[in-house]
Amino acid sequence: MRKQVIAGNWKMNKTHREAEDFIQTAKNEVPSAEQVESIVVAPFPFLQKLVEETEGTSLKIGAQNMHFEENGAFTGEVSPVMLKELGVSHVVLGHSERREIFKETDEEVNKKVHAAFKHGLTPIICVGESLEQREANETMDVVEGQVKKALEGLTNEQCAETIIAYEPIWAIGTGRTATSEQANEVCTHIRKVVSDYVNADAADAVRIQYGGSVKPANVDELLSQSDIDGALVGGASLEADSFLKLVEAGKHE
Ligand SMILES: O=C(CO)COP(=O)(O)O
Numbered sequence: 001m002r003k004q005v006i007a008g009n010w011k012m013n014k015t016h017r018e019a020e021d022f023i024q025t026a027k028n029e030v031p032s033a034e035q036v037e038s039i040v041v042a043p044f045p046f047l048q049k050l051v052e053e054t055e056g057t058s059l060k061i062g063a064q065n066m067h068f069e070e071n072g073a074f075t076g077e078v079s080p081v082m083l084k085e086l087g088v089s090h091v092v093l094g095h096s097e098r099r100e101i102f103k104e105t106d107e108e109v110n111k112k113v114h115a116a117f118k119h120g121l122t123p124i125i126c127v128g129e130s131l132e133q134r135e136a137n138e139t140m141d142v143v144e145g146q147v148k149k150a151l152e153g154l155t156n157e158q159c160a161e162t163i164i165a166y167e168p169i170w171a172i173g174t175g176r177t178a179t180s181e182q183a184n185e186v187c188t189h190i191r192k193v194v195s196d197y198v199n200a201d202a203a204d205a206v207r208i209q210y211g212g213s214v215k216p217a218n219v220d221e222l223l224s225q226s227d228i229d230g231a232l233v234g235g236a237s238l239e240a241d242s243f244l245k246l247v248e249a250g251k252h253e
Contacts, residue, residue, distance in 0.1 A: 004223060004250035005037040005163055005207050005230035007062060007124060008237025009092060012043060019046040023053050025240035033058040036250035037230070039090050040237075041124075044078055051087040062090030062124065065098055068111035080119040091116050092232070094150065095126045096169045106149035113150055117158050124163045124209070124232065125150045127190070131170035139168075143186055144193050151197065159198040160205035164190055165232040171212025173234060177222075183210040184225035191227050216245035223253040 014022070019042060030038040041062040042050055050061045067077035083091060093116065094109035109125065116123040127146035129139045143166065151159050166186050171178050178186075187208045195203035210222050211232035222228055230250060237243045 002205070002207055002229045003035075003037055004253050005039065005209060006247045006250040007039040007041050007090070007092075007165075007209065007230070007232050008243050008246070009041040009064065009095070009211075009232055009234050010043060010238060011064070011097070011234055013238055014043070014046070016046060016049070019043075019050065020053070022238075022240045022243075023050055023059070026244060027054050027057045027059045029240075029244050030057070030059045030247050031251045033060075036247055038247040038250075040243075041090070041092050047083070047088055048086050055087075060089040061087070062092060063088050063121075064092050064095065066091055066093075066112060066115070066121075068108065068115040070115075080115045080121060083121060084119045088121065090122045090124055090163070092124045092126060092165075094146070096128055096167060096172060100169070106146060109146075109150050110152050113162070114153065117154065117161075122161060122163060124165050126165045126167050126211070126232070128167040128169050128172075128212075134168065134170065139186060140189050143190060147190055147193050148197050151194070156198050156202050159194060160202040163207045163209060163230075164194075165209040165211050166190060167211035167232060173213070175213050177213040177218055178210070180218075180221045180225050180228075183212075183222060184227055187225070187227035214246070216242055216249070219246050219249040220252070223249055 039060045039062045093112045098104045113123045129142040207229040209230040209232045214231045214233045215236040
């Protein structure tokens with residue numbers, strides 16, 4: 001049985017004060033880490049404080065991106081070494097907003113995944129098709145290509161430890177959720193890709209999240225699907241009450 005992993009991606013939202021208030025409300029209310037993995041994926045300036053404040057609790061803190069190099073002349077970038085030093089546990093890589101707006105490529109995502117493992121960070125690798133690609137029946141091919149490229153060169157054990165987030169771009173921030181069947185169909189395909197590309201053990205262990213307009217009202221239905229092992233949530237993770245409902249749902253699956 002795979003443990004559900006619920007991650008709230010705050011994106012570029014919240015003031016320091018709002019971040020603090022959220023964490024004070026949520027940190028002792030999340031279910032135990034044995035029941036569900038709960039992660040807040042916060043902007044860089046808040047990470048150190050949030051890690052300090054959640055120490056000893058079941059709430060983990062993740063970053064939204066990083067560079068793949070350890071240091072160097074990369075103005076404006078943050079390295080995996082820096083994140084590890086802060087005590088961050090997870091890092092979201094290849095989010096569609098990074099791919100689309102900041103032109104991140106599959107090659108860069110792959111380098112970042114390797115860098116995450118080198119520095120003891122768990123990568124949450126985002127994949128997903130655009131509306132155009134879905135309508136052209138390219139969803140499975142697009143997602144398969146993204147998954148294989150992201151996992152290229154990893155050990156089988158590392159593949160097994162990876163978290164993959166299936167986030168159809170047309171469902172992000174639009175209120176238009178994939179149906180649970182649509183979401184599960186792609187997550188099942190992703191697990192098969194991992195099975196063929198790596199092995200059956202890795203496919204069995206890898207956790208696959210769904211993301212895209214997940215909210216307390218639809219999370220149970222999504223998490224009850226056979227190949228969905230959690231959620232990566234934007235808008236509905238910004239309020240502590242809502243985030244707590246989502247992690248609570250993860251506990252039951
Ligand atoms: O992009 C997302 C999480 O990474 C999804 O965002 P929404 O939940 O706001 O649709």
